[in-house]
């Protein structure tokens with residue numbers, strides 16, 4: 645068993661590593677939440693090694709191939725943005741290998757990584773996790789009961805995403821909040837039975853309208869999904885990193901649960917701005933709840 649003493653760096657120390665030599669600048673910062681508008685590969689290279697407790701990564705699915713899908717009964721383009729265009733199989737694999745390798749370097753030995761994706765990308769990521777020495781703990785099926793119908797009627801309606809959970813080192817003791825997962829309250833999920841072990845199929849609808857009040861990110865994850873992931877795999881004081889922040893759902897889950905430090909990175913400034921609006925709303929709601937407003 646690898647023994648690694650739990651070192652909690654003050655958040656400021658972590659951020660000063662990242663901003664050393666003015667290589668990266670912080671777009672938004674509070675005492676436990678920071679956002680960088682950057683290429684995450686570059687940002688990760690400035691992290692000290694063995695530093696992060698948990699990574700949640702929702703990388704581009706690289707499926708923006710000019711096709712169409714159905715949304716709310718309307719035909720819409722599948723294109724999410726330039727960031728989601730495939731550069732061909734080999735280049736896509738190189739991209740995934742580069743960022744997963746950096747995640748491995750910055751994770752603590754007992755740290756874990758979650759990677760979400762569809763069949764367009766998840767097999768490449770799973771193969772690379774194994775190639776790079778991670779030990780896969782689970783492949784979660786996130787079933788979407790409200791998935792959009794299939795327009796072509798020539799194959800099944802895609803209605804789930806896969807979320808891989810892996811630990812950096814097979815011999816290290818990773819954290820799993822078994823009690824909270826077994827005995828917690830999950831009213832959004834009709835597969836989870838009260839007081840029984842949490843299984844690897846999770847049923848949850850796509851983000852509710854109130855999660856899009858400031859505009860929506862095209863691949864935004866539901867807050868409940870990330871709350872479950874953060875609660876299952878992190879404890880108080882842990883540092884969470886999301887290299888593909890998007891609308892900031894991972895950080896917002898960490899903020900909602902509390903006592904976590906979060907760093908998110910996105911190459912697109914609009915998504916950083918969206919995250920700040922969503923973050924401020926959560927802080928406002930928390931203050932209201934605590935009677936400070």
Ligand SMILES: C[S@@+](CC[C@H](N)C(=O)[O-])C[C@H]1O[C@@H](n2cnc3c(N)ncnc32)[C@H](O)[C@@H]1O
Nearest residue numbers: 683684702863864865888890891893910911912
């Ligand atoms: C699948 S989305 C993440 C959605 C997010 N999980 C959420 O709930 O909103 C992927 C994000 O990665 C960003 N991205 C793509 N390439 C990037 C890179 N090299 N560095 C940083 N961000 C990148 C995109 O701008 C996009 O917002």
